[in-house]
Amino acid sequence: MTETRDQIAEQAGGGVHKKFMFVNRKAPYGTIYALEGLEVVLISAAFDQDVSLAFLDDGVYQLVKGQQTKALEVKNFSPTYRALEGYDVEKLYVERESLEARGIREDQLLVPVQVVGAEEMAQLMDQQDVIIGF
Amino acid sequence: MLHIVNKSPYERNSVASCLAHARKGGAVLLIEDAVYAATRGNVADGAIRKALQELPVYALGPDLEARGMQANVIEGVQVVDFGGFVDLVAEHRTSQSWL
Numbered sequence: 209m210t211e212t213r214d215q216i217a218e219q220a221g222g223g224v225h226k227k228f229m230f231v232n233r234k235a236p237y238g239t240i241y242a243l244e245g246l247e248v249v250l251i252s253a254a255f256d257q258d259v260s261l262a263f264l265d266d267g268v269y270q271l272v273k274g275q276q277t278k279a280l281e282v283k284n285f286s287p288t289y290r291a292l293e294g295y296d297v298e299k300l301y302v303e304r305e306s307l308e309a310r311g312i313r314e315d316q317l318l319v320p321v322q323v324v325g326a327e328e329m330a331q332l333m334d335q336q337d338v339i340i341g342f
Numbered sequence: 343m344l345h346i347v348n349k350s351p352y353e354r355n356s357v358a359s360c361l362a363h364a365r366k367g368g369a370v371l372l373i374e375d376a377v378y379a380a381t382r383g384n385v386a387d388g389a390i391r392k393a394l395q396e397l398p399v400y401a402l403g404p405d406l407e408a409r410g411m412q413a414n415v416i417e418g419v420q421v422v423d424f425g426g427f428v429d430l431v432a433e434h435r436t437s438q439s440w441l
Contacts, residue, residue, distance in 0.1 A: 280405065
């Protein structure tokens with residue numbers, strides 16, 4: 209008997225819908241965390257979960273507009289953040305305190321986000337079923 | 343002495359410690375995530391401006407560009423390319439990497 213994709217999903221706990229938050233706290237390029245985190249977000253989106261992304265501390269640097277990696281000869285993965293909408297990943301939260309501490313304005317970011325204060329960010333974290341940090 | 347730093351000023355105290363130990367006659371080169379220390383309004387902004395009164399501070403252009411920070415560089419910080427990086431190493435008798 210051939211199992212259908214739905215049956216396999218059922219056995220694997222398919223139908224379970226959880227709130228996932230990916231917390232990004234590292235700058236891009238200096239370490240592999242930002243790129244790896246983005247890969248995991250894209251994978252999780254394929255499992256039809258409630259996915260949100262949080263950007264705080266150096267993680268806010270990931271979303272800065274105008275990244276050009278040609279001279280560095282590494283992959284510029286910043287356009288991928290704009291593609292997230294196509295995967296129904298639309299909840300991007302950026303911490304206001306982290307932006308301010310780095311002299312970065314919201315209009316310097318490459319994708320529409322919700323800028324929230326640390327207190328609200330903490331509440332959002334509290335509402336999740338699963339939190340994965342990068 | 344050429345001081346080379348590659349860590350974000352928010353991640354570690356490498357930039358702060360380097361600037362506290364850099365002396366007249368030396369130079370500071372910010373590369374990789376340390377280029378954020380060369381941008382206006384960052385936590386190390388004041389320390390960089392103070393250091394600039396004593397010695398040259400350089401930031402690696404390709405690392406600034408990759409991070410979209412090329413337009414945010416603090417006045418007085420000189421942007422160099424990979425060739426400039428090599429020249430700086432050659433010009434100084436010693437180099438020290440602050441990891």
